[in-house]
Amino acid sequence: MTTVAELNRLHGLPGRVHFHEEPDGFVFIAITTPLATAQITLQGAQITQWAPLGAQPVIWLSDAATFRPGKSIRGGTPVCWPWFGPHALNSQFPAHGFARTLPWEILTVQEQNDGTIRIELHLPPESMPKDQWPHDTTLHCDITIGTQLDINLITLNRDDHPITVGQALHTYFRIGDIQQVRLTGLEDCPYLDKTLNGQRFSQSGPVHFSQETDRIYLDSRRDILIEDPLLQRRIRIIKSGSASTVVWNPWIEKAAKMGDLGDQGYLTMVCVENANAADDVVQLGPDQAHHLRVRYCIESLA
Ligand code: TA6
Numbered sequence: 001m002t003t004v005a006e007l008n009r010l011h012g013l014p015g016r017v018h019f020h021e022e023p024d025g026f027v028f029i030a031i032t033t034p035l036a037t038a039q040i041t042l043q044g045a046q047i048t049q050w051a052p053l054g055a056q057p058v059i060w061l062s063d064a065a066t067f068r069p070g071k072s073i074r075g076g077t078p079v080c081w082p083w084f085g086p087h088a089l090n091s092q093f094p095a096h097g098f099a100r101t102l103p104w105e106i107l108t109v110q111e112q113n114d115g116t117i118r119i120e121l122h123l124p125p126e127s128m129p130k131d132q133w134p135h136d137t138t139l140h141c142d143i144t145i146g147t148q149l150d151i152n153l154i155t156l157n158r159d160d161h162p163i164t165v166g167q168a169l170h171t172y173f174r175i176g177d178i179q180q181v182r183l184t185g186l187e188d189c190p191y192l193d194k195t196l197n198g199q200r201f202s203q204s205g206p207v208h209f210s211q212e213t214d215r216i217y218l219d220s221r222r223d224i225l226i227e228d229p230l231l232q233r234r235i236r237i238i239k240s241g242s243a244s245t246v247v248w249n250p251w252i253e254k255a256a257k258m259g260d261l262g263d264q265g266y267l268t269m270v271c272v273e274n275a276n277a278a279d280d281v282v283q284l285g286p287d288q289a290h291h292l293r294v295r296y297c298i299e300s301l302a
Helices: 004-011 251-258
Strands: 017-021 027-032 036-041 046-052 105-111 117-123 137-145 149-157 163-165 167-169 172-174 182-184 190-193 199-202 213-217 224-228 233-240 244-249 269-276 282-284 289-300
Touching: 004 017, 004 105, 027 117, 036 137, 046 149, 149 167, 149 282, 167 289, 224 269, 233 269, 269 289, 282 289
Parallel strands: none
Antiparallel strands: 017 027, 027 036, 036 046, 105 117, 117 137, 137 149, 149 289, 163 282, 167 269, 172 269, 182 224, 190 199, 190 213, 213 244, 224 233, 233 289, 244 269
16 A cells, blocks of 8 residues: 555645545545645545535534544445445445445546646455455546535446446535424435335425434435525535435434444434435446536525
8 A cells, every 4th residue: 555655745735635644544635725625535535524615514524433444434425335225135245335444546636727626536446355246347536625525436347247336425414403404306206214114205395304314315316405504504416427315314312322423413414425226226338437426515595
């Protein structure tokens, strides 16, 4: 694995992009620009912090998050790939796939003409566990950081046979109070309610939160808005290449059992995940690529 000194020599941008390492070897990328600040972990290509200049953090990270190699991080933008949720056949395989708990590699780091920072990473194919994923596939993640946050997750099937990929950007958003937040953009979408054994319902009106909420919305292709009256902002989620949207808040009991969500963490987070899950998993033929793209931006409610 490339040392942090080497990473800074190859990809560091003085005053903008700096690599640093925590005691147990966890490597972070710190991004500071006139537009925004952010932090990314090499493990999982996970954005653990992002705040446009002068704004409250938009990405939520648990106060009780732990950073241990091979262990998922509670918060940020976990990459769920090449399946979402439990593995369909083998419960021993990790929930949400292996991409979020493996070390990724930097391909390029650039400061672009508009002042944004673009970082391209990939998950080395040779690090993908062949017992879990006996396919020849590449996985890239392009991240552009500015007053907006763009993520493009690119899967390429290099095999001579079709593959089926489930995926999600399992993003945790920072909100003022889950009891006052509502989501719009999911009206009339069918959804599978995982708190009710996956029963199918249709969304009527905005989504409000008053209990554990764990839903896979299907055929959900419109912008999703997180309306946050306490922080007086809305977070707009613009997506393409994603037919599903997963909405999750563990609420009190489940949060207490999780151990890494913090005491009152559930109150200030909501997961709105751009996905291809359940009925919407992606079939890729030989040499076919799929792009799962999101753009997060904030708008004032004042
Ligand atoms: O996306 C919602 C969900 O599938 C929930 O069912 C819950 O398991 C959550 O993901 C967190 O999963 P994790 O494996 O990160 O603890």
